[in-house]
Amino acid sequence: QVQLVESGGGLVQAGGSLRLSCVASGGTFSSNSMGWFRQAPGKEREFLAAISATGTSTTYTESMGNRISISRDNAKNAVYLHMNSLEPEDTAVYYCARSYLRTVVRGLSTYVTWGQGTQVTVSS
Numbered sequence: 001q002v003q004l005v006e007s008g009g010g011l012v013q014a015g016g017s018l019r020l021s022c023v024a025s026g027g028t029f030s031s032n033s034m035g036w037f038r039q040a041p042g043k044e045r046e047f048l049a050a051i052s053a054t055g056t057s058t059t060y061t062e063s064m065g066n067r068i069s070i071s072r073d074n075a076k077n078a079v080y081l082h083m084n085s086l087e088p089e090d091t092a093v094y095y096c097a098r099s100y101l102r103t104v105v106r107g108l109s110t111y112v113t114w115g116q117g118t119q120v121t122v123s124s
Contacts, residue, residue, distance in 0.1 A: 055072045
């Protein structure tokens, strides 16, 4: 049973940066693509970024432009989301998730394991 635990969220001022981490336990981490999502109060869960099982391919939501970057370290069973130039509109709970595929995917239905989320709050 794969479990995912996110960390790195917190309170940050507008314009600041954060690096979110997600560590997996159980299963074979390097077999699956990973993704990051977020959900703001009253809104649907939103895709942000995904990375393939080997880390060679990535895809991003257009809505955040080049403000985010996803990476992974298969030796550490970890995936990261680097965020910069944060805005109050980025306030949300951020989730990492594991897909049942090896290739990058955006659809929520392809993600079968989710972490508990980490809160990111951006103050103006």
